[in-house]
Amino acid sequence: MRIGLIVIALSICLLVRESFEAPAKSPLKISISVSSSSVPTIDTAKTLSLAKSLSSHSWEWGTTIQASLEVNNPELSVFSTNAFPNGKVPIVSGTGQKIDALAYAKQKIQTNGPALADGAGAIGDPASLGVGAILLGSATSTKNTIYKSAAQRQLNTVLAAPKFYNGALSQRANVAELWADNMFMTPPFLAYSAVAGNNVTLLRQAISQCALYRQVLQANTTSTWKGLWTHIVGQESQTLGIWATGNGWAALGMVRVLATVKNWQTSSSWSSEQGQLIQYILEIINGAKAVPVDPQTGFYRNYIVGGSNSQNNNTVTWFGDGAGTAALTAAALRLAVIRPSLAPQMISFAKPLLTSLAKNTNNDGLLSPTVNPLDWYTTTPFTSGSPEGQAFISMAGAAWRDCVNAGVCSSTSRKS
Numbered sequence: 001m002r003i004g005l006i007v008i009a010l011s012i013c014l015l016v017r018e019s020f021e022a023p024a025k026s027p028l029k030i031s032i033s034v035s036s037s038s039v040p041t042i043d044t045a046k047t048l049s050l051a052k053s054l055s056s057h058s059w060e061w062g063t064t065i066q067a068s069l070e071v072n073n074p075e076l077s078v079f080s081t082n083a084f085p086n087g088k089v090p091i092v093s094g095t096g097q098k099i100d101a102l103a104y105a106k107q108k109i110q111t112n113g114p115a116l117a118d119g120a121g122a123i124g125d126p127a128s129l130g131v132g133a134i135l136l137g138s139a140t141s142t143k144n145t146i147y148k149s150a151a152q153r154q155l156n157t158v159l160a161a162p163k164f165y166n167g168a169l170s171q172r173a174n175v176a177e178l179w180a181d182n183m184f185m186t187p188p189f190l191a192y193s194a195v196a197g198n199n200v201t202l203l204r205q206a207i208s209q210c211a212l213y214r215q216v217l218q219a220n221t222t223s224t225w226k227g228l229w230t231h232i233v234g235q236e237s238q239t240l241g242i243w244a245t246g247n248g249w250a251a252l253g254m255v256r257v258l259a260t261v262k263n264w265q266t267s268s269s270w271s272s273e274q275g276q277l278i279q280y281i282l283e284i285i286n287g288a289k290a291v292p293v294d295p296q297t298g299f300y301r302n303y304i305v306g307g308s309n310s311q312n313n314n315t316v317t318w319f320g321d322g323a324g325t326a327a328l329t330a331a332a333l334r335l336a337v338i339r340p341s342l343a344p345q346m347i348s349f350a351k352p353l354l355t356s357l358a359k360n361t362n363n364d365g366l367l368s369p370t371v372n373p374l375d376w377y378t379t380t381p382f383t384s385g386s387p388e389g390q391a392f393i394s395m396a397g398a399a400w401r402d403c404v405n406a407g408v409c410s411s412t413s414r415k416s
């Protein structure tokens with residue numbers, strides 16, 4: 001009874017605090033032990049180590065670089081409130097070799113061509129290495145200027161991609177085709193390039209790419225899961241299934257663009273643009289929230305609802321996918337810190353997923369089951385380690401840590 005009252009009082013305090021959008025601090029250090037369940041820790045050193053060793057494609061390298069920044073050098077990632085000291089991309093010392101993400105990036109980035117890696121037909125994927133290249137290019141060593149020019153060439157390449165009817169930049173080099181995946185590769189790189197080049201027009205372009213992709217890929221439905229995105233629209237590989245990982249790519253890509261806009265002094269006051277991006281991310285999270293997870297794993301199914309070609313095809317009961325689930329979890333936790341008024345909603349979404357992720361990760365840090373990242377149509381769960389899934393779970397672990405450190409997430413849950 002007394003505890004119940006404290007909980008009510010606390011909830012009121014929290015409500016009041018949120019309605020004023022107070023900066024994220026930890027004003028209430030009272031820990032309540034009633035029905036509290038602690039959130040299991042994700043060993044991000046191990047999950048990231050597998051992301052590094054398993055990655056072998058351009059987008060996997062780029063995603064792993066981002067995961068390593070978030071895990072090992074959060075001060076350099078766009079989620080840091082000091083992401084852009086003096087309004088500029090941070091300057092790392094020497095050749096950047098001491099920064100884990102950059103030491104890894106150096107092994108993967110090619111500095112002699114129009115793209116930072118071989119995209120194997122994808123014009124968007126190599127752009128995922130772009131943030132790493134820009135950071136390397138801004139290092140103090142003069143040896144690193146090659147990365148600066150390589151990042152600039154990559155930018156020119158991706159901006160010259162075939163355009164969809166509405167102006168969205170293609171994920172494919174030869175045809176105009178939109179993949180939800182590209183939301184993680186291209187717009188965040190455009191946004192980071194905008195800061196590096198002090199180019200407001202380019203930052204607006206990064207934001208508008210999110211809107212243009214959403215216009216094409218968001219599922220046509222009025223069902224409860226409206227807001228979720230289909231996977232690919234185009235003439236080559238179209239697949240209108242609501243792919244969990246695709247939604248994860250989109251939400252994570254947009255939250256990185258949002259963080260870039262918010263944490264760059266020049267754009268920090270762009271409230272309508274930030275509100276727009278937040279709305280797009282919320283549409284995805286709320287769409288997922290409306291669909292039950294696979295009870296066996298606690299993960300969203302590989303096709304969150306329906307099948308690979310249609311949201312209405314229920315011939316297969318899809319397995320739970322840890323990769324897409326981890327990406328959605330990380331995105332929600334980042335949004336909780338960026339917009340604390342949304343924190344209760346985002347945390348109640350993310351916490352059970354984090355618990356499922358931890359439960360389905362072994363002592364070596366291997367997350368399983370996931371979708372086979374190279375064959376999203378297969379009904380066989382993948383158990384030998386997905387490179388992108390390993391990066392996503394590392395991001396989810398880093399996002400939780402940062403959310404706790406910001407005083408927004410608490411390691412025990414408050415329940416009345």
Ligand SMILES: *[C@@H]1O[C@H](CO)[C@@H](O)[C@H](O)[C@H]1NC(C)=O
Binds near residue numbers: 200
């Ligand atoms: C800024 O970006 C826009 C859009 O990509 C580009 O057309 C323009 O040349 C850039 N401006 C500078 C000064 O680099």
Ligand SMILES: *[C@@H]1O[C@H](CO)[C@@H](O)[C@H](O)[C@H]1NC(C)=O
Binds near residue numbers: 216217218219230233
């Ligand atoms: C939604 O419907 C419109 C109009 O029929 C179509 O052009 C578009 O491709 C559809 N989008 C998806 C994701 O199915």
Ligand SMILES: *[C@@H]1O[C@H](CO)[C@@H](O)[C@H](O)[C@H]1NC(C)=O
Binds near residue numbers: 308
């Ligand atoms: C429904 O999905 C299954 C599994 O992906 C596929 O084999 C089948 O062809 C689909 N059915 C229709 C009518 O498209």
